[in-house]
Amino acid sequence: MTQHSKFKTAILTFCLTITTVLSVVAQEKATPIFKDGEAQIVEAFNTPDKWIRHDLFVETTFDTDGDGKLDRMHVGVTRPYQTETEGLKLPVIYETSPYYAGVAPDVDGVFWDVKHELGAMEKARVHPEVTRLGERPIISNSQIQTWVPRGYIVVHSSSPGTGLSQGSPTVGGDNESLAPKAVIDWLNGRAKGYTEAYGGEEVEAFWTTGKVGMTGTSYNGTLPLAAATTGVEGLEVIIPVAPNTSYYHYYRSNGLVRSPGGYLGEDIDVLYDYIHSGGEESIIPNSNATINDAHIPKAFKNKRAYSNAMVRDMEMKNGMDRITGDYNDFWAGRDYLNDMAPMKAALLMAHGFNDWNVMPEHSYRIYKKAKDMGLTTQIYYHQFGHGGPPPISMMNKWFTQYLHGIDNDIENEPHKAWIVREGDKMDEPTAYKDYPNPEAKPVTLHLTSGTPKTGGLTTTKPTKQGKETLVDNYSFTGEALARAEITNHRLLFVTPKLTKDVHISGVPQITIKLASNKPAANLSVWLVSLPWNDSRRAKTTDNIITRGWADPQNHKSLTESKPLKPGKFYDVTFDLQPDDQIIKAGQQIGLMIFSSDKEFTLHPKPGTELTVDLDGTYLVLPVVGGADSFNEVFGN
Template sequence: MKIPFKLNTTLFSFFIFTISFLYAFTQEKAMPIFKDGEAQIVEAFNTPDKWIRHDLFVETEFDTDGDGKLDRMHVSVTRPFQTDTEGLKLPVIYVSSPYFAGVAQGGNELFWNVKHEIGEQVKEPVRSEVKRVGKRPIISNSHIKKWIPRGYIVVHSSSPGTGLSQGSPTVGGQNESLAPKAVIDWLCGRAKGYTEPYGNKTVEAFWSTGKVGMTGTSYNGTIPLAAATTGVDGLEAIIPIAPNTSYYHYYRSNGLVRSPGGYLGEDIDVLYDFIHSGGEEPIIPNSNTKINDAKIPKAYKNKRAYSNEVIRDTEMKNGMDRITGDYNNFWAGRDYLNHMAPMKAALLMSHGFNDWNVMPEHSYRIYKKAREMGIPSQIYYHQFGHGGPPPITMMNRWFTRYLHGIENGVENDAKAWVVREDDKMDEPTAYKEYPNPNASPATLYLSSGGLSAGKLSTKKQKKQGKETLVDNYNFSGADLAKSTNSKNRLLYVTPILKEDLHISGVPQITIKLASSKPAANLSIWLVSLPWNEGKVKITDNIITRGWADPQNYKSLTESKPLKPGKFYELTFNLQPDDQVIKAGQQIGLMIFSSDQEFTLHPKPGTELTVDLDGTSLTLPVVGGVESFNTSLGN
């Protein structure tokens, strides 16, 4: 067969290239899409089988495992494939945690024994080992299905001393703030990332816009705040959910050694053991490695042993102080409120008013300070327990505004959102601020009869005298609140409410009391009566609670043994609340000593005597004293 023309291969190649280029140019590239101020799911991004996943190790500015080298954090990245094929750059949702690689296994032996006298030294708990889970490169799958289809990259990291991240866990120490800062610096091109924990081959975040948002729940919610307190550039917004913002407030209360709800006997060293899943590499400390200015004379089997001695058995042991429960430099360094000056990231807080693990004060104290600093801030409160994120719409608007830069007006939205008692989590009620701006103090006074039920009213009755309770941890707070008569608590109640009563803010108790011993627990519950049994809403019985050590009547930083029989006055806050107490209920102030669920359990028998004339409760009532009296039909 005769070919009619000679093929010009150069011209043909040019033709094919041109057609391919024009085809590619005319194809619509995948881009984030926004509607009503929210990032929408883009089908081109919603392709999990094509997502690019890889891990790396980011170099920090600290060495906390004693090997003389800067610690590196294990980081994993999940991103749409278009960040490779189309050169797409996207903002980052970043989540960090000490839990990703597994936690310690065991029972009550891992916790401190609470059955002893206040101020008594007891044997330490059994030290546990973490059962490691997970393998490279996947650290976690959390959040990826939520955010990647909406036009974000999701990054995870294990916190220092956990998983494959180097360093020591410090439970609130400085390195837990600087570790996420280093990751953000890497995402913004300011820090080095490596393909291996000890290698020299670098990797860059070429796909990042340099705009980072962080979120997480509980400890995972603490880390975004920790990062924000460094003032790191590029961290534009954080959404901490039920974050622990002060380890003193988590393990102590107004000078009292108090456990977090559900974990009786836990303390900061127990949490250290619970999360310490890293540090398996061998180590021989160099001559400059020190513990409390004393050179280490021995080599360690591995970095775990080094961290245990330096952090848990030295720093924590010397600083945590289960004897007095006082606030000291150790606790001040782990209180993020003290480190907020550099913070600038927009803040959306989320918390449950009935979270008795990480209590609602943790979010409120940070939100309040952020508002005072002029940081864009909102707070979302619900009526349930630990955890519970804001509605996806609220989170979406927050990240859309501050990471994508879409002017959706979120900064002009209501500052406070409260899920009312009978509403769904995604149907919060908007308020101008929290506490409710219409709330003002209503001071309530006690009348005698607390062994059964004394009175609680806005009218102060003179010469009500003194009443005494006997401590006995064997009775739970619920048992005491339900008792018609009890020598183990004092109870003072309002008349039956004729109308609903709205409380919003931080109740405060002033109490004048004497103890039969040099030390005693003091527990305060505000309850709604009658006590409802069975399957009831969490808001039905307990309004709020508080605990204090009478030995700290002058200062949180100094305990002074009580002189038996001498009266002392102390004032402290109960946990923040926003709750509508229904008509037909009574508000009860219950005063008792040892709280079975939260405090130490000293031998029963200590007597607390309360001077009723020197004791009062201040409630933040929407509408103030007038509304309080109206709710009683006055």
């Protein structure tokens, strides 16, 4: 072999070796892995000690803390190290919250006093302050262990006026929608991020594809919807769990001042104080700042004081109206149903039918609207209380489809609703074509007399039944009233004992023809399953099918209440909370009408009398199979 030939052979061998090495390196690069339409855990990503964690501040388009500068949101990032060393770009799972930096202490007087007459002024409440918790760069550890090993980057941010995020909390105001929008814009190169809250070096999100999915529970579930209503490009899918979709529906019911379950006396200003962990900096951030500060009152020593005065003590105080409970512009601006027109993200809703904090109507109203808009949407309901995300496999498929672009046919699934049936596990929901069940038909139930014991519920309109009167007394709980054999503090009407199971699916509606002996009265309705379950493992909600509340003064208009003329009868029609429940054979369905609900409403002095015209009162119940099926359970 000539010297030239040996040289050519050596070069060829070298090139083959380099090619082989590069090929091996390429093969060893970590990439997401998918099976059965789901992202799998990749061992190369499942290395917490190597994850890159850093924080930054994203500039928004608003200034809500009075310093004359655009507010910046504190953002935390957790990503596989391969996004730094191998040029890997991954999609983002994003959760934002007002809770990450701590909340206000539970002190006496923080809630509104509910013991007073309807329409009366209340004494001032206490305003606790939050001591901010947490240190940079870690905002939260939620979602990380679940999604980073599956090939996602997890991003967190604190809401305006909480933690190290600038601005003011508004509890449903526009800035709480625009803040996550700004973060998503930054992830897509349309907004600026900085290393510090003031000044700092610019930070770019070079490590992401820009596709974002959001999830979270309660307030953290509200904010994905808030972001989606902006129509921001890059937000492909949201999975809100038990989201508050309207602060009016959270703190009012059909014109009635009504607390969320477990938080008697809470209102929107209470929640404001609860989350306001930011805003401790001086109103003017540094001595070199050049701003037009003529609009900043000199009395404010810092941004927290400014926000308290402008948002809580002005906007909220003037807008929330605890006197009448009417729906107004303040509440309309905090109802995400009104803002959905720009929304295009795919939507998987999740909620519990026994969530009496953020009630199940919150998810249903958004699901229905999104479906009407033609968005890809499904709903997951369970029989438990507040919280409860869909099974991880379901969430995985949604994120895989919309963030990684792996077609797993979600849009073509024949089932749009997933209901965890009574006694089943959370990860074993039953699939239905839709919610409400398409086979559910309205069944009208009429009342027969029986006070002070119990009257009846029947599908056959009876002959004239007359009028019955109850006497308000908040001292008795709803459970005590439902269990009582005889009492004049409620009216209770029950069906015969069921000979077969009855499946209720949808939104019951009630019309009550009533008169009050006073110009104002609470009106509460429970639909219950009797006899009451006295087993040691039973919970109060085991016997509650659904509930509803209304202000008779709003019988004509939600936006304008008028005092009742004592003795005059009014027709009050309103929806109860959505439900999907199977009432077992052997039980009876009971409709209970009473006035003040000890757990939810104001507590006026006992003695108000409500008279119900039984002939003008009826319940419309959505029953799977309709009237024919319903009558069968009584042998009719």
